[in-house]
Amino acid sequence: MEKHINKAKTLIEAIPYIQSFRGKTVVIKYGGSAMIDEEIKAMMMQDIALLKLIGIEIVLVHGGGPFINETLHRMNKESKFIDGLRVTDKETMEIAEMVLSGKINKEIVNDIEKNGLKAVGISGKDGMTLKAKKKIVNGIDIGYVGDIVDVDTNLITCLLQCGYIPVIAPIGRDEEGNTYNINADYAAVAIAGALNAQKLVYVTDVKGVMEDINDPKSLITLMTVNEAKKNIESGTIYGGMIPKVECCVSAVEKGVDTVHIIDGRVEHSILLEIFTQEGIGTMFK
Amino acid sequence: MEKHINKAKTLIEAIPYIQSFRGKTVVIKYGGSAMIDEEIKAMMMQDIALLKLIGIEIVLVHGGGPFINETLHRMNKESKFIDGLRVTDKETMEIAEMVLSGKINKEIVNDIEKNGLKAVGISGKDGMTLKAKKKIVNGIDIGYVGDIVDVDTNLITCLLQCGYIPVIAPIGRDEEGNTYNINADYAAVAIAGALNAQKLVYVTDVKGVMEDINDPKSLITLMTVNEAKKNIESGTIYGGMIPKVECCVSAVEKGVDTVHIIDGRVEHSILLEIFTQEGIGTMFK
Amino acid sequence: MEKHINKAKTLIEAIPYIQSFRGKTVVIKYGGSAMIDEEIKAMMMQDIALLKLIGIEIVLVHGGGPFINETLHRMNKESKFIDGLRVTDKETMEIAEMVLSGKINKEIVNDIEKNGLKAVGISGKDGMTLKAKKKIVNGIDIGYVGDIVDVDTNLITCLLQCGYIPVIAPIGRDEEGNTYNINADYAAVAIAGALNAQKLVYVTDVKGVMEDINDPKSLITLMTVNEAKKNIESGTIYGGMIPKVECCVSAVEKGVDTVHIIDGRVEHSILLEIFTQEGIGTMFK
Amino acid sequence: MEKHINKAKTLIEAIPYIQSFRGKTVVIKYGGSAMIDEEIKAMMMQDIALLKLIGIEIVLVHGGGPFINETLHRMNKESKFIDGLRVTDKETMEIAEMVLSGKINKEIVNDIEKNGLKAVGISGKDGMTLKAKKKIVNGIDIGYVGDIVDVDTNLITCLLQCGYIPVIAPIGRDEEGNTYNINADYAAVAIAGALNAQKLVYVTDVKGVMEDINDPKSLITLMTVNEAKKNIESGTIYGGMIPKVECCVSAVEKGVDTVHIIDGRVEHSILLEIFTQEGIGTMFK
Amino acid sequence: MEKHINKAKTLIEAIPYIQSFRGKTVVIKYGGSAMIDEEIKAMMMQDIALLKLIGIEIVLVHGGGPFINETLHRMNKESKFIDGLRVTDKETMEIAEMVLSGKINKEIVNDIEKNGLKAVGISGKDGMTLKAKKKIVNGIDIGYVGDIVDVDTNLITCLLQCGYIPVIAPIGRDEEGNTYNINADYAAVAIAGALNAQKLVYVTDVKGVMEDINDPKSLITLMTVNEAKKNIESGTIYGGMIPKVECCVSAVEKGVDTVHIIDGRVEHSILLEIFTQEGIGTMFK
Amino acid sequence: MEKHINKAKTLIEAIPYIQSFRGKTVVIKYGGSAMIDEEIKAMMMQDIALLKLIGIEIVLVHGGGPFINETLHRMNKESKFIDGLRVTDKETMEIAEMVLSGKINKEIVNDIEKNGLKAVGISGKDGMTLKAKKKIVNGIDIGYVGDIVDVDTNLITCLLQCGYIPVIAPIGRDEEGNTYNINADYAAVAIAGALNAQKLVYVTDVKGVMEDINDPKSLITLMTVNEAKKNIESGTIYGGMIPKVECCVSAVEKGVDTVHIIDGRVEHSILLEIFTQEGIGTMFK
Structure with missing residues (x-):
């Protein structure tokens, strides 16, 4: 009983935090060991589930971790370099997209759903969410690597209003329909800014x-x-x-x-x- | 840090309970020592605040505890008895109503609001919520004591939809506008039933x-x-x-x-x- | 027939007034003899019922009339004075609140409902409607007498939208949860101003x-x-x-x-x- | 003052009637002297304005009174008869429609609007409200006289929800787009029935x-x-x-x-x- | 098959136009031969039906074409002239209104409805849509000819939201309820401007x-x-x-x-x- | 001009079809050559864009075509067989999912968006849309191949209401979070049935x-x-x-x-x- 009462006290201590953050938007850029260590990953998904349940609007942005390189390697895709910069050619982009949108993104969705909450995995192509343009570094064209020029928040907002947790792969699209790999840290900034996140x-x-x-x-x-x-x-x-x-x-x-x-x-x-x-x-x- | 992580684990353990009860209606009949002991009362109000915050629709029904008798005594109001049954005459009813609607009801509202949530204290007269009729016990008229004949849930539902915690004093009204004291336990049954509470x-x-x-x-x-x-x-x-x-x-x-x-x-x-x-x-x- | 036709003409004369005030908000500070004389009171409640029925949003604010003093007297509560100013100590405040919120407020609700319309009696504590602070007169602390510092109109608006007539007892609350007696005339000004009343x-x-x-x-x-x-x-x-x-x-x-x-x-x-x-x-x- | 107080009492007497009929639908078939005598007409429009103002949904259906014959006469249009039955040929129908939809209907709209309320004059063609078919009397084709086979209440309901008083000329239309004159008394029955009027x-x-x-x-x-x-x-x-x-x-x-x-x-x-x-x-x- | 594929290609070519104009408002002033030649009229109504179907908000304004003069002639109504200007006396106005609101307006409604879409014929009197005042030309009173002083777009907007095509006869009304004939070209300008049409x-x-x-x-x-x-x-x-x-x-x-x-x-x-x-x-x- | 008028006539011929299907739901199972031939694919996407634009609710379900085998081959993943049946082991499932959700699904989204309409690519995992269980063929466990046991249409409906075209990869999930490959033809049946599609x-x-x-x-x-x-x-x-x-x-x-x-x-x-x-x-x- 004593133990249970102490747990109840812990819940009670959460009241002011719940009051502060209910209805607010929190964007989480998910990366690093927390994407690889199964135990840590499971705990993080529990955290996200709890935050969503108490009324915080959670938006997840993820990167590719080591998985893209692994798959490139496995598919014998060699990397080209120009002036020391690695180039994302069309095939590399396609493989990166498969890994980001088809593997990591859907795994996160699945991991959240194990806690009974519903997530939806999208990339910046869906609903034209991330409008991108080719990034030119020091005047060198390094292929399908992009910068975000605009975020259309309609799809994210739609999913939040329907009660889902949006999980976003950092892939953008320009007006001609070209696909670009976006740095996930930058994508998170653009999305959080556009959503006016807390x-x-x-x-x-x-x-x-x-x-x-x-x-x-x-x-x-x-x-x-x-x-x-x-x-x-x-x-x-x-x-x-x-x-x-x-x-x-x-x-x-x-x-x-x-x-x-x-x-x-x-x-x-x-x-x-x-x-x-x-x-x-x-x-x- | 260890301590904090353990607290986080306690919050996580709450997930399945939050998922089960979110959006459900819980009617609480509040009475006994928990109405008198200040420390216990404060903890109960915290519990109610937490339940409301995580999305449970809370409706509170309270009785009068020892306060009605105290006030009757202080106002030198003596009780009449018929065949051994105590009679609630008009003046007794008025004093009971002052205590229930004007003291206990508003104190509970105030105690909940100390936790940052908003409550609204009503009696069964407000919005004609509790329709009552005179209770006749063994053929004896014991005055303004009533049974509930109908619950109009519109006001309670309105308050819940606007985000408030309704706090209800067990006082009813008949079609002529007579006021009746209602047993709080019975009032809670009628209200919970009418709300189809969980x-x-x-x-x-x-x-x-x-x-x-x-x-x-x-x-x-x-x-x-x-x-x-x-x-x-x-x-x-x-x-x-x-x-x-x-x-x-x-x-x-x-x-x-x-x-x-x-x-x-x-x-x-x-x-x-x-x-x-x-x-x-x-x-x- | 003649008589009936003349009555119809009287109704017709009301058309331009109904057109002017429909959908507008009218705050009524109810006090004086109209609170005591039963016949006058009944007529006033009829007026209020008619105004509500034709689409005017009515908000009632009432004072305590002579009833608070009567009850203080009956409960043998003597008044303290400092420098000639009457002091509202905690017990006086509690008795005043019982009379205001538990007697007068609910009686008005009942009187309106005798005309078939639904009213809801609240005090400034409910929904934290009236935020108050202690009033200091000439540097003297006269106890639990307050000035309104803010009106939260959410509860009043909620009740109006659900079709009720809000009846408000002039009692406020500060952030610590202390209760204050507010002059009803001033409360009416604050409420009418906050509602942007007509x-x-x-x-x-x-x-x-x-x-x-x-x-x-x-x-x-x-x-x-x-x-x-x-x-x-x-x-x-x-x-x-x-x-x-x-x-x-x-x-x-x-x-x-x-x-x-x-x-x-x-x-x-x-x-x-x-x-x-x-x-x-x-x-x- | 006395006189004013008596008028107030008359308004108060209206309370139970307003309560009974608010939100209900009343269909009025308007015809006879009340369409011709200017004074009576003005009073009837006042009645309609008042009923609308206190929340009754009014729908007006009118006939053609003597105006159709007057106009036929003025336009030298002679009537044909078959077996003693007057025949509504195409030209007669066109003239009847001009009088019903273009004269009487808009005059009623105008008369209501003189009281400050807004009306909208439609015929059964508008919004395909009155679906008709040719009426065959004793096996004789008497031309463009129709029976109502269906009422599409969408337009009437739309106008009521937008706050207008619909005024309806009794003209119908079949699936091929032929126009029919409908008996106004029957049209009122069909419309009241379809609206589930009170x-x-x-x-x-x-x-x-x-x-x-x-x-x-x-x-x-x-x-x-x-x-x-x-x-x-x-x-x-x-x-x-x-x-x-x-x-x-x-x-x-x-x-x-x-x-x-x-x-x-x-x-x-x-x-x-x-x-x-x-x-x-x-x-x- | 070839033929059908070409038709499909034609539909596909319409995509960018549909995208540009969906949800926009287009006011059409309908007049000239297109009101008289049956074949051309039928095609115009098809155009209007298609535009409505693909999501363009269509509002039709029409004039009287030669029909008013025809009817004046047939009713032996002679025209008065003052200083060479034709005068619209009360009777002329009444006949013009019958033709505009009772004949042309309802015919257009009927013609649109032959394509399966629903139209509603109104004049500027309905819903007090067109507020007018008498037009004075060179200091001469030429009778019931008016200029628009205000457009109340509520009725038009209401009809559009309910899915109808409003068809408007150019007749206005002043505050006293006088009826005025309005030049249809000017009426179209006022309506398009008030609707902020595309x-x-x-x-x-x-x-x-x-x-x-x-x-x-x-x-x-x-x-x-x-x-x-x-x-x-x-x-x-x-x-x-x-x-x-x-x-x-x-x-x-x-x-x-x-x-x-x-x-x-x-x-x-x-x-x-x-x-x-x-x-x-x-x-x- | 002649040519343009003929095109207009073609658009007009579409009216009855638009009227029949507006607001209806059409599920398209997209597969075969139309997924591979770039020209045919582009035309199909135009068709889908047009149907969406004229108000038909389009839901796309796609299979994997030859792309899964190509990628398995490229990644040197050999297939196992039990009793002649090909087994989808965990790694095969992961590769299939990458291709379905990460390549084909997003390509279709991109191709639709080239026509200016917005699509959202999901799999049956997103929003727990497709609940699946392991398929047992003749008593043999062939791995992660599943049958649909339930369709949760909330996400699809949410996307349609927000104006998007849902594009669905045929991947399901059981309650433990296992991933299953679903036959796309069967998935289309289950989805069309659950949506009560036209x-x-x-x-x-x-x-x-x-x-x-x-x-x-x-x-x-x-x-x-x-x-x-x-x-x-x-x-x-x-x-x-x-x-x-x-x-x-x-x-x-x-x-x-x-x-x-x-x-x-x-x-x-x-x-x-x-x-x-x-x-x-x-x-x-």
């Missing part, structure tokens, strides 16, 4: 932004957009962390209230971030 | 129905309507328990899925009954 | 504003807000009339189209004010 | 059904369908009254609650019939 | 605006409002064409996207104008 | 059912369900045609009005079947 959560394999990468206690829990920009300039944020943090900054500037980098390797990381005072990662606002 | 929960000062009243381990957790009737006949259920159990039987017969007698003295008793497999009291179905 | 009608025991208080023919039928302010300054309006007129001025300034002081002692005073060219009292605009 | 009121030039046609006091105020049939059989109802009463019987049998024959020459006859206990004509049910 | 199409007996009236190849297919004004000033547009072109200019200035003068004598002229790149007449924008 | 169209590589397979003129254009059953029994329908015809019979028995086998190799075959009297294939009813 939160954007990056599920990653790092604890967040650290003052000193060797000191686990140096996690920065809250950073303003201005601080982030200064930290990039000063070199405190460096290397692979820069594009991630730039996404966070960009999302806040597009109107997202708060953006979070959390460690997907921690059990129930999303719930911990949203339902505790301190959170577990770095929050940008 | 659950009716009686918050009481007993553990439930016991096989042996002296053996706390003899609690009967589940009883069918037929068993209940047999137990009354055989004397296993006796004394003050009979009318309570008769209410439970009547509610099931009016279409309420399950009726629960729970011990309001236990902390978070409502959550324990609804969110655990075993529950804490006796369930009738 | 009319606010004060049912009083005076004929209206008179040029010469001893000359019944000197009734001023129309006064602008500017004239009212000048008349207060010049002393033409004086004594007990000042706060009433200040309420009228304040309501017009909050966006109410016209505010009326009418004599509730006259039979069918509300209909006479609304359905005749001249009206019977003083109209402010 | 009342059908025939505005005529007689007081109603009399026991003794020479004794004005012998008016029968209420007649059941069975009594009506017996009275026709027994000859108590005879001559020109028979088809009128047959219409009343037919309407009741099609589901109209009550059918009324009233004397349109009486001022405000419709209000008198609907808003008084006794009414002024004969009611069938 | 297109206004004038069905006429000319090819459009020509550079050289004797050279059929000199048709001007597109003219801006500024060009039109210059062409009137310079005399390129002259005579009877001036008021027509002034209507086109006025409509564009009231917010209509494009206005078209087309030759109603050409088969399926409306479809040709809307569903081909070049169109067949002159388009103003 | 039509189910099988796009195939045959002309339809022939009396004599060698005589192209012996096409049977209409067959009742009873005739179909008899023809299977008698051997007139034989070989590979049997399962297709059984699907048609089953769909009619599930409430689909008509089922069509058409030759997808013919240009605009769908339009020809729906918009001509004769159609081009065999219709079952």
